[in-house]
Amino acid sequence: MTELPVKIGILTVSDRASRGIYDDKSGPAIEAYMTDVLLIKWAAVKMIVPDEQAQIEAALMQLADDESCHLIVTTGGTGPALRDVTPEATEMVCEKMMPGFGEQMRTVSLQFVPTAILSRQTAGIRRQSLIINLPGSPKAIRECLDAVMPAIPYCIELIGGPFLTVDEEKVTAFRPKT
Amino acid sequence: MTELPVKIGILTVSDRASRGIYDDKSGPAIEAYMTDVLLIKWAAVKMIVPDEQAQIEAALMQLADDESCHLIVTTGGTGPALRDVTPEATEMVCEKMMPGFGEQMRTVSLQFVPTAILSRQTAGIRRQSLIINLPGSPKAIRECLDAVMPAIPYCIELIGGPFLTVDEEKVTAFRPKT
Amino acid sequence: MTELPVKIGILTVSDRASRGIYDDKSGPAIEAYMTDVLLIKWAAVKMIVPDEQAQIEAALMQLADDESCHLIVTTGGTGPALRDVTPEATEMVCEKMMPGFGEQMRTVSLQFVPTAILSRQTAGIRRQSLIINLPGSPKAIRECLDAVMPAIPYCIELIGGPFLTVDEEKVTAFRPKT
Numbered sequence: 065m066t067e068l069p070v071k072i073g074i075l076t077v078s079d080r081a082s083r084g085i086y087d088d089k090s091g092p093a094i095e096a097y098m099t100d101v102l103l104i105k106w107a108a109v110k111m112i113v114p115d116e117q118a119q120i121e122a123a124l125m126q127l128a129d130d131e132s133c134h135l136i137v138t139t140g141g142t143g144p145a146l147r148d149v150t151p152e153a154t155e156m157v158c159e160k161m162m163p164g165f166g167e168q169m170r171t172v173s174l175q176f177v178p179t180a181i182l183s184r185q186t187a188g189i190r191r192q193s194l195i196i197n198l199p200g201s202p203k204a205i206r207e208c209l210d211a212v213m214p215a216i217p218y219c220i221e222l223i224g225g226p227f228l229t230v231d232e233e234k235v236t237a238f239r240p241k242t
Numbered sequence: 243m244t245e246l247p248v249k250i251g252i253l254t255v256s257d258r259a260s261r262g263i264y265d266d267k268s269g270p271a272i273e274a275y276m277t278d279v280l281l282i283k284w285a286a287v288k289m290i291v292p293d294e295q296a297q298i299e300a301a302l303m304q305l306a307d308d309e310s311c312h313l314i315v316t317t318g319g320t321g322p323a324l325r326d327v328t329p330e331a332t333e334m335v336c337e338k339m340m341p342g343f344g345e346q347m348r349t350v351s352l353q354f355v356p357t358a359i360l361s362r363q364t365a366g367i368r369r370q371s372l373i374i375n376l377p378g379s380p381k382a383i384r385e386c387l388d389a390v391m392p393a394i395p396y397c398i399e400l401i402g403g404p405f406l407t408v409d410e411e412k413v414t415a416f417r418p419k420t
Numbered sequence: 421m422t423e424l425p426v427k428i429g430i431l432t433v434s435d436r437a438s439r440g441i442y443d444d445k446s447g448p449a450i451e452a453y454m455t456d457v458l459l460i461k462w463a464a465v466k467m468i469v470p471d472e473q474a475q476i477e478a479a480l481m482q483l484a485d486d487e488s489c490h491l492i493v494t495t496g497g498t499g500p501a502l503r504d505v506t507p508e509a510t511e512m513v514c515e516k517m518m519p520g521f522g523e524q525m526r527t528v529s530l531q532f533v534p535t536a537i538l539s540r541q542t543a544g545i546r547r548q549s550l551i552i553n554l555p556g557s558p559k560a561i562r563e564c565l566d567a568v569m570p571a572i573p574y575c576i577e578l579i580g581g582p583f584l585t586v587d588e589e590k591v592t593a594f595r596p597k598t
Contacts, residue, residue, distance in 0.1 A: 143578055144516060144518060144545050144550070144575050144578050144579055145578045145579060146579070146580070148516075152516075160322060160326075160330075160362065161362070162322060162359070162360065162362060163341075163344060163345075163348075163362065163364075163519075164348045164358065164359030164360060164361060164362070165359055166519060167345055167348060167349075167359070167519075167523055168348075168352070168359045170519075170520045170523060170524075171523075174524070177594060177596060178570035178571050178592070178594045179570070179571045179574050179575075179594050179595075179596055180520065180571075181518070181520030181521055181523070181524045181568060181571050182518065182520060182571050182574065182575050182578070183520060184516065184517070184518060184519065184520070186519075189322050194322070212359060214356035214357070215356050215357045215358075215359050215360050218357050218360065219322050219357075219360050222321055222322050222323045222360070223322055223323060223324070224324070236356070238355060238356045238357050239357075240355060240357055240379075338500060338504075338508075338540065339540070340500060340537070340538065340540060341519075341522060341523075341526075341540065341542075342526045342536065342537030342538060342539060342540070343537055345523055345526060345527075345537070346526075346530070346537045367500050372500070390537060392534035392535070393534050393535045393536075393537050393538050396535050396538065397500050397535075397538050400499055400500050400501045400538070401500055401501060401502070402502070414534070416533060416534045416535050417535075418533060418535055
């Protein structure tokens with residue numbers, strides 16, 4: 065029997081990318097990062113939506129509920145501008161918020177740019193799915209994933225998801241001994 | 243006239259400990275810490291409840307309203323798992339949230355374990371009671387209390403509670419001169 | 421045609437200052453800071469209200485909607501005491517919250533006083549206005565403004581406000597190249 069791949073949802077939130085006005089570079093950056101660090105068999109479920117709260121919520125629910133992605137990462141829409149509503153959509157579909165993710169990502173991004181405090185990135189749990197907001201720029205995506213990846217495999221176990229193994233030379237997945 | 247002891251509520255939130263399946267080590271760790279650092283006459287009001295939001299809320303209200311505990315510390319139930327609902331219960335019974343406590347406890351815990359970002363610990367005020375969520379492990383409890391104890395006596399004064407004196411060789415209770 | 425000055429709202433929240441029982445030193449401290457670092461032509465719109473949530477909300481709405489202040493800073497009312505309700509009023513009038521501001525101000529204030537974790541300062545966006553809660557003490561006001569000022573001009577641009585230029589010898593206004 066072949067083992068099914070672990071599905072990871074990658075949601076790009078961008079008015080321009082969704083209309084094809086410019087190429088989505090953020091979604092592929094997340095996919096490349098995951099390919100680089102994950103040792104398990106996995107498959108990306110990629111979606112692109114405009115900065116519309118209802119469409120972001122619908123995509124998150126589809127990735128969590130229909131596609132059974134235990135990890136869903138978004139990119140884009142976390143700033144202060146009128147159309148930036150990704151954190152609001154995330155909060156709306158989650159039962160539990162995880163404030164530590166946003167705090168840690170802002171702390172790390174602040175080492176690179178003082179405007180990191182403008183990021184409203186958050187994370188939360190919808191049933192058995194961990195949803196994490198990442199920034200829009202590929203460089204910041206990598207910085208943020210490096211910051212939170214060590215805690216992601218254990219989190220996914222705690223919510224009843226699959227066991228993720230990572231390349232320990234690239235990122236250390238920490239699991240407390242309890 | 244004998245001075246009445248200051249009551250401190252210690253609420254252990256744990257399915258297993260509440261059913262007697264295993265010994266509560268977290269509540270006693272908090273009690274030992276307080277005995278170690280407080281110089282005032284105090285008494286612990288201890289409760290153990292399962293990870294049920296309604297029961298956690300009822301216990302917090304009892305400790306605050308009926309027992310007049312001006313300081314209430316919880317242990318357990320702050321993770322991402324389905325049954326972890328202590329922060330939600332805390333938020334429900336508080337009029338004011340105190341985000342700085344959770345931020346500071348996560349920052350300090352991060353020095354020890356990268357999975358500290360998974361903790362959803364928070365704190366808040368219910369009338370004249372300060373409620374603080376601590377983690378479940380006795381080691382992490384001590385690390386977190388060391389991190390926030392310096393601000394607790396002043397906070398309790400600001401909400402109209404008693405004057406707490408602490409052993410300044412163990413922890414410094416900071417009170418701004420205003 | 422003369423260029424109109426950029427209006428900045430300065431809202432002092434204090435029972436005593438609003439009754440004239442003592443002089444407001446916090447509002448003038450903010451005004452002095454802005455005069456010191458801003459190179460643009462600007463005008464302060466100053467208000468003083470008691471620690472009443474409805475009055476704080478009304479003042480914030482007036483500064484944002486009627487006075488068109490794209491930056492509004494409050495001082496006072498962010499502690500844990502019963503009458504401290506400035507963060508609640510701020511959240512009530514904002515469509516978007518900006519958690520990074522509060523986190524960063526508490527982190528910086530913690531370098532000076534351990535009771536900084538008691539501050540509930542937050543920030544948010546109401547349409548085209550950025551509202552930021554500052555602490556009450558003039559010394560802490562300066563520390564907090566130094567911490568967040570580098571990100572303020574870019575934030576105000578992102579929400580459709582005017583271009584603020586600052587004295588780069590005093591504070592660096594960071595604008596990412598995108």
